[in-house]
Amino acid sequence: MGISERKERQRKEVRESILSSAWELVNQDGWLNLSIRKIADAIEYSVPVVYDHFENKEAILSEFNRRGFQLMTENLAEAKARQTNHKQQLEDVAVAYWDFAFQNKEYYQLMFGLGMPTCESLTKVPELSAFISVISTTINQIAGLPQDSTEIWLKIHSFWSMIHGLVSINLVAPPVSHLNMNPDEFNKAILKDFIKSFIKGLET
Numbered sequence: 001m002g003i004s005e006r007k008e009r010q011r012k013e014v015r016e017s018i019l020s021s022a023w024e025l026v027n028q029d030g031w032l033n034l035s036i037r038k039i040a041d042a043i044e045y046s047v048p049v050v051y052d053h054f055e056n057k058e059a060i061l062s063e064f065n066r067r068g069f070q071l072m073t074e075n076l077a078e079a080k081a082r083q084t085n086h087k088q089q090l091e092d093v094a095v096a097y098w099d100f101a102f103q104n105k106e107y108y109q110l111m112f113g114l115g116m117p118t119c120e121s122l123t124k125v126p127e128l129s130a131f132i133s134v135i136s137t138t139i140n141q142i143a144g145l146p147q148d149s150t151e152i153w154l155k156i157h158s159f160w161s162m163i164h165g166l167v168s169i170n171l172v173a174p175p176v177s178h179l180n181m182n183p184d185e186f187n188k189a190i191l192k193d194f195i196k197s198f199i200k201g202l203e204t
Contacts (some may be wrong), residue, residue, distance in 0.1 A: 015053045017043050022060055026106055031061070031113070061110060068107035069127035072100050076134045086141040091195045093138055094163055098191055101167040109171070112164065135159060143202040155202065162194050 021042035025034055036057055040047045054060045079096035083089045101108045136147075136156050145152040170187060181189070 011053075014043075014045070014049065018050055018053055019060070019063065023064070023106075026064075031106070031110055034060075064107070065111055066127050068104070068111045069131050071104065071107065072097070072111075073127060073131040073134060075100050076131070080134060080138055086138065087199050090138050090142065090199060091192060093134065094159075094191055094195050095188065097163050098167060098188065101171070105171065108167070112168075132156065139202065142199060159198060162198070163191065166191060166194075 018039055022034060022039050025038055025042060034057065036047055036050050036054075039060075040050050043050075054063075076093050076096050079092040080089045083092055136152060139145075139155050139159065140147065140152060143152070143155060145155065166187060
């Protein structure tokens with residue numbers, strides 16, 4: 001291995017060390033308490049070393065945001081691939097979204113901490129575009145709407161808003177069930193009830 005290759009490998013190792021330590025700090029103290037100084041202390045490097053790899057804290061958050069959407073997209077795509085019936089695919093995509101949010105709370109809170117991404121941001125971040133593609137193609141297989149039409153975007157946002165809203169409510173406050181079932185089952189029942197109504201709307 002030449003000198004340049006060795007330096008590049010070392011640079012990648014330091015970068016991953018920064019991200020790994022940042023992730024540990026986030027799991028301990030939350031996103032709001034993350035700082036460049038804390039990361040530098042954790043990896044036992046100087047602050048300038050961290051800045052040599054990331055311009056600022058926002059750049060680190062942006063990388064985690066990208067990874068979060070990449071992971072979510074993979075989960076949704078896997079859920080869709082397990083079914084051949086388009087209606088069942090849409091329901092499984094919704095459940096996979098729900099499961100991702102609660103199994104990866106730190107990622108989800110960062111990804112949607114400032115609200116849902118805009119259409120403009122979706123075109124600039126490949127991971128966001130891929131995430132939307134899983135949802136839009138699944139909806140379109142049922143509704144048969146023109147791709148990139150106003151109608152398909154309305155359906156995407158209606159679908160996304162409902163699931164995101166239900167997830168957000170449960171992340172903020174402990175779920176409460178008024179029926180003879182545990183809270184998670186109760187909320188998944190709400191989710192599936194919405195999906196059934198949503199699918200009926202796509203077919204009309």
